[in-house]
Amino acid sequence: MGTKKNFVLDTNVILHDYNCLKNFQENDIYLPIVVLEELDKFKKGNEQINYNAREFVRELDLITDDNLFTSGASLGEGLGRLFVITGEVDSPVVRDSFPSRKPDHQILAVADYLARKHADMKTILVCNQRCQFAYEGPLYWGGLRRLYYR
Secondary structure, three states: OOOOOOEEEOOHHHHHHHHHHHHOOOOOEEEEEHHHHHHHHHHHOOOOHHHHHHHHHHHHHHHOOOOOOOOOOOOOOOOOOOEOOOOOOOOHHHHHHOOOOOOOHHHHHHHHHHHHHHHEEEEEEOOOHHHHHOOOOOOHHHOEEEEEEE
């Protein structure tokens, strides 16, 4: 087991792979509430992303408990915990760089917040759309990392 990390998932990771929660070993996973809100919009339809949104929500229902919003829900033996971050989090860098409150900006704010809150751990924003990386330049001054999920 290596050094434990925190991963923040972008909506597109889940739309690409509804089983993604199983791919982060013993590390903790954080879902900004806006990710769940965006997934809800994709549940209807016949495309692969619609199926993935529905399957992820079903998986989430199986693993969640009352701790999801506080101490996290266990993802199983040898895996980390899943947390949902609700409400607004303070990220001066994101607020100053992106004054509008778009979902991508809210996800970036959660990643920056967690990187500052858990400064002793690596916090990694996981997404699979290259255009999101253009948003993130100012955040890397604070130590946030990114991972392109394939």
